[in-house]
Amino acid sequence: MTLLSLSNMQTRIDQYAVLHDVTLDVPEGGVFVLLGRNGAGKTTTLRSIMGLWKPSPGSVKFRGQDITGMHTADIARLGIALVPENMGIFGGLTVQENLVLATTTGRFDADRLDRVQTLFPALKTFWTKQAWSLSGGQKQMLAVARAIIEPRALILIDEPTKGLAPSIVDAMADAFAEIAQTTTILLVEQNFEFAKSLGRDMAVIDDGRVVHRGTMAEFAADADLQGRLIGISA
Template sequence: MSALLTIEHMKTDIGQYKVLHDVSFSVPQEGVFVLLGRNGAGKTTTLRSIMGLWRPSPGSVRFREEDITGLHTADIARRGIAYVPEDMGIFGGLTVAENLVLATAGGTPEEGRLARIFELFPAIEKFWTKPARALSGGQKQMLAVARAIIEPRALILIDEPTKGLAPAIIDAMADAFAEVAKATPILLVEQNFHFASRLGTNVAVIEDGHVVHQGAMADFVADRALQERLLSLSA
């Protein structure tokens, strides 16, 4: 099976800073692909470069065998790639319902998809008419993911979804993400190794702007010496 998304020799500079030096990996057409690495390794820059928010040069991004390198972000999104940034990007002054309507192509959420979102994230239905700023951190994250899946997507990029969340919320989110991934592949950037290893089917590790490891998540979880070397994790 060909890869859904292929990154080859991506290099991204932000102003005078050279952030990505040589990033290459392939995301399969199913499951959760996890991008791991220490703080500042280049994980968020990789997602933003895929989405065209920052332009890699040189390097290439191929999606469904099409070269999308250099396309505008809106054009990339129209090809079925959704992006949930680390800051979630929700509109706090709008209601939960209005946030979802804005993410819907036709202006009206499809009933079946909306019912599925309520099933995955009950808080969305509970706070439907409330302003998004009134939600807790975990509920805002759920809303951000709900916006990403309110329309059919081919791939979802999610950046640090568990940051600052309570363990009980993280567990609930892991269950929801596992359900989402049954229908839509996810490229996940995450610092919480327990969360990442619970969800991930494949993994790549970035260090100083380079991919230094790529393989099956199960193999990475079993290799504690490799975890310690690449992520400073201890048993």
């Protein structure tokens, strides 16, 4: 079943056309990976889905509902969350306060909070610490935790492993695999080893256009295709 559908989506930033007729279907369940070289349009795609930039022409549909042009807050209320590349956390607030702000009521569901703290034990350890004092990996954990502190149908995650130590990347992979059991993840990632360990379906975007779509297993097995589309050499 298709959860998210992008149809002929075009996005301009100032006078520059960044996306050109992006058409893509993201199925419900698991991890869908969007790959591409730097500057290909991956982040713009996520921001356009979230309503931070307005595609025109083209459309974005979520569970069959046209959300093109909706305000970001209204899109979030439908069950979509964005974890941006800059993490989007509040450094002057504690871990607890960051998570409270990500709820709609200002209160935690006890089971949900327990799940988040089980996935990311460091957040429980540093519960009362200000977010600026966390390590890079811990900040990324907090950013993801904010996205899942309430039930979501879809999480858009932009470059979560950038600059992280290998041990933290491994822990993040385990957490994402667990999250994907109940929530669809649309993942933008440059770390191909991380991406292929998680992805079920994938697409490659280049120069603002989708140039390949298929399963991750097929793409991971084709070294020539990887080299041509994302610059990975055998």
